[in-house]
Amino acid sequence: MKLDAVSDYFTGLQQRIVAALEALDGGKFRSDAWTRPEGGGGVSRVIEEGTLFERAGVNFSRVQGASLPASATASRPQLAGRTYDAMGVSLVLHPRSPYCPTVHMNVRCFAAGGLWWFGGGMDLTPYYGFEEDARHFHATCKQALAPFGTERHARYKRWCDEYFYLKHRAEPRGIGGIFFDDLNEPDFDTCFSLVRSVGDHFLTAYAPIVEKRRAVPYGEREREFQAYRRGRYVEFNLVYDRGTLFGLQSGGRTEAILMSLPPRVAWRYDWKPAPGSPEAKLTTDFLQPRDWV
């Protein structure tokens, strides 16, 4: 295990991504460093009311603890309660334009009880879908995993479709991407290399999409639909997301963890878009498990 090398890669990745997002937005991300009494800390990079991003956060954290929370060990219950070292970069970007999708990316590494494992992924949540963007995002995810075996992308794409799913809505959170957890084979170096490839492909996957869509004009109707759909993002993150629950349970920094929540959200009772409308097409044409590549 070379945990410090992983930690160094993560802090460098955070800096590179923030620099690129600042260039896209034109504004500056604030930087909040924090430590926690139990050990470790992090750096939250945040922008609100930017030109491109209404609210966006890119967080790095590395925390040590005396007792691993259950949310971190779904498939390793024997490790719950052990001392641990957990590190990762997690980002959620909420653009202001309803034509620019929300995106999430995470890379992480856990060590506990003499074991280690990696996890991560990225996934896209459009409000108005574009087939071309969906293909580009998924193709880039596939590229990131290509050096690590032919089966891997299909497996991680399916895992993403399964994970980012709102059971109570019978609805996926977005159009997916890739997701993986408990990665510890064949060896540490290969796993670390895979995680680096995912992290390094994030900007390639996302930046061209916002560059293409940011100038599309929109009005109140599109903003309302975006606010309504963002409610689903809140529901997923607070009810199901293991990363969010791990953060809240492990005494992480609440404001940094909840940076994933959108800036303005609306809930409306039993609302449905008009059949055939662009808003209805999001569900019929995009929020369906589909082979995009």
Place this chain on the structure above:
Amino acid sequence: MKLDAVSDYFTGLQQRIVAALEALDGGKFRSDAWTRPEGGGGVSRVIEEGTLFERAGVNFSRVQGASLPASATASRPQLAGRTYDAMGVSLVLHPRSPYCPTVHMNVRCFAAGGLWWFGGGMDLTPYYGFEEDARHFHATCKQALAPFGTERHARYKRWCDEYFYLKHRAEPRGIGGIFFDDLNEPDFDTCFSLVRSVGDHFLTAYAPIVEKRRAVPYGEREREFQAYRRGRYVEFNLVYDRGTLFGLQSGGRTEAILMSLPPRVAWRYDWKPAPGSPEAKLTTDFLQPRDWV
């Protein structure tokens, strides 16, 4: 056990409360009846964009199921997985004016494995606090419980303060009220009588407060603060609330369950009100466990 009598009281209570709220608002609540394949159903009464209420729901449901979800049996783990009959009225009212508090009330009855128990309560969540309103609300809660022993109000008030608490914010959801669960002593009739008293006192506790505050003028500043504070309501309901989780886990009607979520919500990073401002007073003077009566 006279479960049908309880069920009849609950449907009558829903009708009386909706009639009173319609008189306050001037608008009409829509009525959606639903059934579920596993057994049972309910009636959702909902208003949105009313004069007084921006979004409000008063739900009745009675559902039978083959396997009691864990969220319903925190203190009776041996009943998880048993057949059950669960009924209740649950309401959350989100007024448009930031000077009118959000309120929640619930009365419920469970039967499973030959056992039965009642639960319920009501609690108030102001955006701008008024001491007089807090005293009135708590005094009415105390009145409701007065016939059932001198210790009961203090115990149910403390239970409410403990239950409606956001651990990750180290902050109560509102100014409390009363909360109880697992009530099955001394006998069914007394418990049912207590639950009726709680249900019957709801309008007395809440209506005078909105009548007094609804005409207070407000602007963008107060609406923004309300939207921000409503985020805490969302966080509590989706992360902690057993009723919400029971509903979602038991295959309840999602739109009815999530009627508790506010209509318009904002999240802002690490925002704090100016010291001494009316917004800061909410935390310093009201969101503190306090003996209001």
